[in-house]
Amino acid sequence: MQNTPSTDDPPRGPAVPFGEAVRTWARIGVLSFGGPAGQIAVMHRVLVDEKRWISEPRFLHALNFCMLLPGPEAQQLATYVGWTMFGVRGGLAAGMLFILPGFVTMMGLSAAYAALHGTPWVAALFFGLKPAVIAIVVQAVLRIGGRALGDRRRMTIAAAVFIGIALLGIPFPLIVIAAAVAGWLWLPAAVIDDDPLPPLTRMERRAMAMRSLRVAAVCAVLWWAPVALLAAVFGPGSVFVAEGVFFGRAAAVTFGGAYAVLAYVAQQAVGHYGWLAPGQMLDGLGMAETTPGPLILVVQFVAFLGAYNHPGALPPLAAGAIGASVAVWVTFAPSFLFIFAGAPFVEGLRRNAALASALSGITAAVVGVILNLALWFALHVLFGRMMDVAPLGLRIAFPDVRSLQIAPLVIAIAAAVAIFRFRAGIPAVLTGAALCGLAIRLLG
Template sequence: MLPPSYTLQHLVIYFLKLGTWGFGGPVALVGYMHRDLVENKKWIADDDYKEGLALAQLAPGPLAAQLAIYTGYIHYRILGATLAGIAFVIPSFLMVLGIGYAYVHLGGLPWMQAIFYGVGAAVIGIITISSYKLAVKSIGKDYLLWGIFIVLAVTTFITEEENIWLILAAGVVVWFVKVPPAFSRSSLPAIAPVLAQAAPVVSGNAKLLQVAWFFTKAGAFVFGSGLAIVPFLYGGVVKEYQWLNEQQFVDAVAVAMITPGPVVITVGFIGYLAAGFPGACVAALATFLPCYLFTILPAPYFKKYGKHPAIKAIVDGITAAAIGAIAGAVLVLGKRTLTDIPSIIIMVTTAIVLFKFKKIQEPLVIAVAAGVGVLLRIILLSI
């Protein structure tokens, strides 16, 4: 491997910026990483990016955070993975802490719904363009991969969840079609990621122990993008433990969507409402620690065997399936978010602007959409 053309400090600064300004959820974030690190800066090779995306899709936990961790691992190993992951998560964690404090002391966030109306529609436009660019760049003109993409997009849209077995099967299909295994030869190098689970030890507070255990399970057993964790969280924090009521949970999801960085960071907001500042810290640590381990433990195997033709075929199939699942998730989000004509207009306008004017930054689009949402709510209330 050639020496990196960037320093670890450069990478940490990049992820601090992405965690601060990266709106749009997991689909947009993985698209930003490809655009910035692979296409523009050329710090990361496209094959390394694909390996990271495949590993992030296979392992449980938040997709974007795992890809950030793997990106740090590529050239700077454990230290790079650790610092990249922390830099990516910490800005949005501090933001949700501030919002949680305001929420508790100001009695809810009624203004958030107005902002989310515009932002939610703009986010759909952003992730639509991001997933389109990601698909075109990663799949190219390979009809087999496009077929896999379509199958996963349709099944994800219909079932409203990502099917890990279909994603794995896609890798096997491409392997058998492009590099048929010769079973009489020596067996293919095995890639068996070690699945480890680390439950943080919190003493002296029963609720904190409950928070730690529940969010460790959330980080260790929920597959797919950060949005996939929402149903799991609802069942635990609203139904089982009753830490939040229905409206508070809806507000927590809105917080996740209007703040930059990984969607999963909403666990910090939920933890704050459940057990204050210690609860926010425990919830975030318990959620992200398993995904960190699930990334760095199998990473050496991906780095060692990733260039093997059979492994590369498997990774290509998994990547196409992952991007298809992401596209299906965009459709699901669009169905839930675009509920009237104004929201559809905001979404389409956002997509057209970003497609035509590539130098316009997403935070500016988000700010304009938030203003439009507030303005529309004021107009509707006055009628």
Template sequence: MIETSSNATATPGYTLWQLVRYMLALGTWGFGGPVALVGYMYRDLVEKRVWISESDYKEGMALAQLMPGPLAAQLAIYLGYVHYRVVGGTLVGIAFVLPSFLMVVAIGAAYTAFGGIAWMQAVFYGVGAAVIGIIAMSAYKLTTKNIGKDRLLWAIFAVSAGVTVITRSEVIWVFLGAGALVWLLRAPPRWLSRGQVNDFAAPLLAFFAMDPLDWHKLGQIGAYFAYAGSFVFGSGLAIVPFLYGGVVQDYHWLNDRQFVDAVAVAMITPGPVVITTGFIGFLVSGFWGAVVAAAATFIPCYLFTILPAPYFKKHGKRPGIVAFVDGVTAAAIGAISGAVIVIGQRSITDLATAALALVTVAVLWRFKKLPEPVVVAVAALAGLLLYPLAHP
């Protein structure tokens, strides 16, 4: 008999392979970023097909917000887990990520082979500027949705954004410190006054789960991307400033132009934004570099979903955990906003690219339902036209 959650029926109204095929299709055509992808899942699986109950979907969303990892990928894994447990979560996760991985490998091969040709440089000249506008709008949406008028979260946001701009990288201690601060101020654990440690367990476990000391055995690429993948909270865009600090500044695997191009590739392909790590891995070490980088990025997200899933129904709504997540989310959004400035300094090189970035923001502001791939495609055409004029 299939084990089910408390809110699910004993016999699901779909097979595992039906869900796998759906996630494979969503990973192939699912443009629009994490918010759009989780919206598609709700519309198709909860409302239309009624495969997943409302309560199971909400629990999956809460877990995806709580644990580090790209939001849409973690929700997909959790929905696979609901009725088909570990096998379901594993197959669904692979199906969701595989199409975009194959796409970025193909683009990486073309980029490596033809990167020196003017037309490809021209395409990324326009796309790179548009990406800055897209990230800026995403940061705005995340800020208004998650921070609102909360003064404490705004202070954390400002500090995290400032640290990102100054250091040109993501400082993990800011994330963890923000989570701990909000947790202690808004939902102080009972052990502080009564010697109990139950409410302390989740943040403590989250801290040790992120310890990268043993990851060096996997090799330099595997270790770094596994470490990076363990600190993506809520939106895949949160990994952008973190990757910039390591890939460009610390390891010097890519230059500034290549990094912006990698972010652009993630924007023009469907599926999770975090798949940009596969493109980066390909540029660093070919196909197997892409495999190791992508696998190392998504394995932590997979484990952070599968392992706590059986216990989340009982403990996920505790005030201490909710407060910790609020603090981490505010810090992550601040880092994304700071990354707009850091990356923008590399992509906005002249009046044409500045105009493209501003027009992107204006268009996305005016036409809120306009698919981002359409914006990127137009920016690519603009790049083909403007690049020869800017670089005669």
């Protein structure tokens, strides 16, 4: 009988020293600019193209599963790949290192924002980073699209998804469901067999289910333990408990990525709780968009200011740090729960031809989603104003061509030339772009 798989016994991965993997995941975390599209591009370039630690089909298979989950899909993808290589310790290392650089950066920027009312030199650096991220995201569209869209049917699904999101405003969960159904009904089956798995007996499936339930129970307890501790120390009515409960609840419904939940977070944090002002919410979003890590780290900024403005008996900076930390914990803890409990089953389903077809549809949809994110990001970086037009009753945000910003356009073109023509690495491109942004702001 085959050994029973478990969450601590992942599929066979490459013979990579754990220390090297940790250093690589730390590098990915530092370079994870540009929201989900840019982060997925970085992971794909490092893990699939450079290191060859995971095959293209398995990378897309993992990404498809993460797209179905609530929460930050890029961080979940990092956790999933880490799990496939080293089990739970690999998943924890990859997932936490993906968050850590952004967490540290946002904590420092939040404290500086609260204490110093803005950091112009940081804004100058990020002024140069944003256009460079456009080139990285375009590279992701070309790389993933070139390999995932192998026929006209997949191209059709990708185009339909792009139109559905960009022009029709169809909710993200419906997009994913429709793409899965289209793949199941329309695409030929393609089972991933680059790492064939033995069939599981009924006893082995039952054992795997029990292990996943135990992992889910432990993760669920750890999810809410800090909130319970803060309630015991500061009282159930403290701002820390309110933030923990609110952001923990929001983490369970963030289907469609950060943009899908930011409107709800802004409405509640500004209008209901009064943790910060509307303009401050926009400042926090700008910080999150231009720092490494998932965009949902904007909740860290919101929680920091909420606790900073309502510190109770604590020093404001200490209260802000506690509020920000608990918000990040309850936001990302569910991601580890979903991966550790679900990944063993998803890996086993690589044998299922019908599911493989459905996930192929989601793979094509991912290209459309990344293309939409790339376009959205490029328009908002390169143009100072957007106009709403309504052809045929469709409300479309269209750039005001008179507001084209020349400096970001030049930086974006230079970054694209460096990446596509000279094969420059992402660290060099981002460093050069940041220095260009700083020089432009200092000179003008």
